[in-house]
Amino acid sequence: MSPTIAVIYHSRRGTVRALAALAAEGARETGAEVRLLRVADDAASAGDWPERIAEPEDVLHADGLVLAAPTYYGMVSSPFKRFLESTSPLWGQGLLADRVATCVTASTQRHGGREATLTSLHHTLTHWGCWVAGADPGDPVTLAAGGTPYGLVADNSKGMPGAAEQTAARALGRRLAELTARAHPEGRRLRGPAPEQRTVLATPGGLRGAGAVSGDLPPAAPPSTAPPPGTSAAPPGPGMPLRPVRLTVVYHGEDAATRILAQEAAAAARALGAGVRLRCVAREGASRDADWLGPRATPAGAEDIAWADAVLFGAPARLGALAAPLLEFIQSLAPTDTAPGPLWGKPAGGFTVVPTPHAGAETALLDLGHMLLHTGAVLVPPGYTDPSVEAAGGNPYGTSWSLTEGPLPTPEATAAAAHQGRRTVLAGDLLRRSPAMAPAPDLVTPPTPPGPVGPAASVGSTV
Numbered sequence: 126m127s128p129t130i131a132v133i134y135h136s137r138r139g140t141v142r143a144l145a146a147l148a149a150e151g152a153r154e155t156g157a158e159v160r161l162l163r164v165a166d167d168a169a170s171a172g173d174w175p176e177r178i179a180e181p182e183d184v185l186h187a188d189g190l191v192l193a194a195p196t197y198y199g200m201v202s203s204p205f206k207r208f209l210e211s212t213s214p215l216w217g218q219g220l221l222a223d224r225v226a227t228c229v230t231a232s233t234q235r236h237g238g239r240e241a242t243l244t245s246l247h248h249t250l251t252h253w254g255c256w257v258a259g260a261d262p263g264d265p266v267t268l269a270a271g272g273t274p275y276g277l278v279a280d281n282s283k284g285m286p287g288a289a290e291q292t293a294a295r296a297l298g299r300r301l302a303e304l305t306a307r308a309h310p311e312g313r314r315l316r317g318p319a320p321e322q323r324t325v326l327a328t329p330g331g332l333r334g335a336g337a338v339s340g341d342l343p344p345a346a347p348p349s350t351a352p353p354p355g356t357s358a359a360p361p362g363p364g365m366p367l368r369p370v371r372l373t374v375v376y377h378g379e380d381a382a383t384r385i386l387a388q389e390a391a392a393a394a395r396a397l398g399a400g401v402r403l404r405c406v407a408r409e410g411a412s413r414d415a416d417w418l419g420p421r422a423t424p425a426g427a428e429d430i431a432w433a434d435a436v437l438f439g440a441p442a443r444l445g446a447l448a449a450p451l452l453e454f455i456q457s458l459a460p461t462d463t464a465p466g467p468l469w470g471k472p473a474g475g476f477t478v479v480p481t482p483h484a485g486a487e488t489a490l491l492d493l494g495h496m497l498l499h500t501g502a503v504l505v506p507p508g509y510t511d512p513s514v515e516a517a518g519g520n521p522y523g524t525s526w527s528l529t530e531g532p533l534p535t536p537e538a539t540a541a542a543a544h545q546g547r548r549t550v551l552a553g554d555l556l557r558r559s560p561a562m563a564p565a566p567d568l569v570t571p572p573t574p575p576g577p578v579g580p581a582a583s584v585g586s587t588v
């Protein structure tokens with residue numbers, strides 16, 4: 126069953142509507158069922174467009190979303206914001222999580238707030254618990270349209286978007302629909318919450334509730350019909366064994382808190398049956414030797430990211446951003462002219478440790494999200510998809526711990542990290558690019574119960 130995509134726009138002069146319509150066409154080309162909808166606008170200058178006015182329930186009934194709004198003073202227009210806010214009752218019930226979503230904007234000035242508008246839309250999507258996808262950073266179509274991986278930005282200084290932007294809008298709609306089809310292989314949302322969805326993924330209602338995640342390894346995604354660029358993996362044939370889904374957790378941290386959050390996420394993924402690699406990056410100036418990294422920690426390499434179906438990154442926040450060694454490692458994963466990079470198309474997210482509660486707990490993770498979109502990854506943030514998120518301080522962008530509260534994370538914080546580990550690995554299972562083939566024996570990590578909290582946790586050595 127094909128997924129349902131809602132393309133929801135606000136437009137007064139027609140630029141954003143044109144882009145939204147093209148994104149809708151691109152999505153339709155994949156076989157998705159697409160609704161093009163406008164938000165209500167009571168201004169005298171409102172466009173007189175024929176599309177139906179979007180209702181909050183249109184978000185509820187969609188598997189994928191394209192949010193398209195003009196840039197007004199560096200953010201989304203107020204009619205669009207009003208629409209976003211009208212979803213509050215559904216959000217409050219946890220019903221908006223796990224849509225795959227992307228964003229579109231237009232503005233007059235080339236640098237008049239377009240990227241700010243897209244990223245602020247990402248914030249809302251993160252609060253909903255959606256997965257955020259951008260444009261394919263390695264696609265020449267993206268580059269021709271200005272190269273943003275955050276979605277699509279277009280120029281309306283000449284009245285309408287140019288040819289390159291129109292092509293990019295169509296490509297963005299196609300990419301979004303393809304990712305949505307992989308994340309929602311049955312178009313399940315249309316039929317309501319099938320019981321098995323609660324163990325596979327948070328739909329609808331996210332991973333809320335104690336029973337949301339069973340200990341079972343969820344069924345694997347069906348084979349992708351078209352391998353992504355740079356891959357040649359054949360899909361598995363009927364009856365072929367599926368290997369366990371793989372998560373790599375990469376952290377940088379001299380503090381025990383970061384390491385514990387990493388270990389908790391890794392342990393929770395292992396408890397679901399995933400193969401897990403827990404890896405470190407060295408601090409500045411430190412040799413990557415076993416003395417500093419600890420006896421069981423292994424330095425991270427690009428091959429650990431290539432191996433994984435999903436990836437989590439964690440580090441202390443410094444000056445509002447994740448510590449430099451981790452950022453440097455992520456930068457090494459960028460696409461090149463000839464290859465998409467090892468994070469391309471994979472779910473990813475992060476966690477952080479801050480010196481004081483508001484010294485970057487949000488900004489560090491938001492910046493990480495921007496970086497990850499440059500690698501072609503799909504952001505799978507926690508949102509408010511589990512009570513543990515609220516209990517740990519309510520950071521929907523990723524798990525965070527403040528050292529003001531103590532040197533070691535509380536059980537509430539480690540529970541949030543565990544939830545993030547489970548959520549990321551479940552997303553990896555759905556989006557894995559080569560859901561194929563039994564793995565080499567040394568790549569399989571058998572399921573084990575979560576290890577103890579603290580530096581002595583047993584997941585330090587994985588595969």
Ligand SMILES: Cc1cc2nc3c(=O)[nH]c(=O)nc-3n(C[C@H](O)[C@H](O)[C@H](O)COP(=O)(O)O)c2cc1C
Nearest residue numbers: 136137138139140141197198199231232233234237
């Ligand atoms: C209230 C208002 C605020 C605006 N703010 C910005 C801005 O911050 N930066 C910018 O480049 N353009 C700004 N613009 C121009 C709009 O972004 C541009 O007209 C819009 O993208 C047109 O979209 P539409 O054709 O779909 O209505 C603003 C326009 C209005 C009406």
